[in-house]
Amino acid sequence: GESVGLHLPTLSVQEGDNSIINCAYSNSASDYFIWYKQESGKGPQFIIDIRSNMDKRQGQRVTVLLNKTVKHLSLQIAATQPGDSAVYFCAERGGSARQLTFGSGTQLTVLP
Amino acid sequence: SQTIHQWPATLVQPVGSPLSLECTVEGTSNPNLYWYRQAAGRGLQLLFYSVGIGQISSEVPQNLSASRPQDRQFILSSKKLLLSDSGFYLCAWSASLDTQYFGPGTRLTVL
Numbered sequence: 152g153e154s155v156g157l158h159l160p161t162l163s164v165q166e167g168d169n170s171i172i173n174c175a176y177s178n179s180a181s182d183y184f185i186w187y188k189q190e191s192g193k194g195p196q197f198i199i200d201i202r203s204n205m206d207k208r209q210g211q212r213v214t215v216l217l218n219k220t221v222k223h224l225s226l227q228i229a230a231t232q233p234g235d236s237a238v239y240f241c242a243e244r245g246g247s248a249r250q251l252t253f254g255s256g257t258q259l260t261v262l263p
Numbered sequence: 264s265q266t267i268h269q270w271p272a273t274l275v276q277p278v279g280s281p282l283s284l285e286c287t288v289e290g291t292s293n294p295n296l297y298w299y300r301q302a303a304g305r306g307l308q309l310l311f312y313s314v315g316i317g318q319i320s321s322e323v324p325q326n327l328s329a330s331r332p333q334d335r336q337f338i339l340s341s342k343k344l345l346l347s348d349s350g351f352y353l354c355a356w357s358a359s360l361d362t363q364y365f366g367p368g369t370r371l372t373v374l
Contacts, residue, residue, distance in 0.1 A: 183360075183361055185362060185363075187365075192368075192370070193367060193368065194269075194353050194355075194365035194366050194367050194368045195307070195353070195365045196365070197362055197363075197364060200361070200362055240306065240307070244360065244361070250297070250309050250312060250322070251309075251363060253306040253307040254306055255305060255306040256305075256306060
């Protein structure tokens, strides 16, 4: 079946450095992608989204890159801060499907 | 602005007892509503979704059920809880088929 996976389960970065979190997807019909941030004990929080007709989108300190050729999605966080420590999930919507498919998440730890 | 509420925040229940988790959304009309379960260290598993009052779609066979008695109310229930029902239950809403916004979650422990 279709799946969304993450390359690394954990990522540690120094405060102030840039973070890159990767995600691979297998459904070539996926047309919409989202990144969520989940802090411990809380619900996932929307960060940024991108549609398949784009390859880059920027938000405040975050950038999402989409490479449809290799079915790869990445989230870049600039000047990582301690408050960025959380689990980050990617999610994709496969074509006409109503539901999102979520990856298992990457734990980002920001070191002082 | 839209807000989504879930209660209770935490719940400890014995095996075989019933369950009722409630989710309500404010600030929007006719939302799509979703129930997810998240096991420790795992991703999100879609349990149910609803596109309108009384319309429920089940994604995973289990001893859980869902109901939508009002436009902005979504309830997750069980008649008899199993140990495997323990987890973090998340409700979400969306205005379309795109972005879903999540509630704060309910931590359920079945003993």
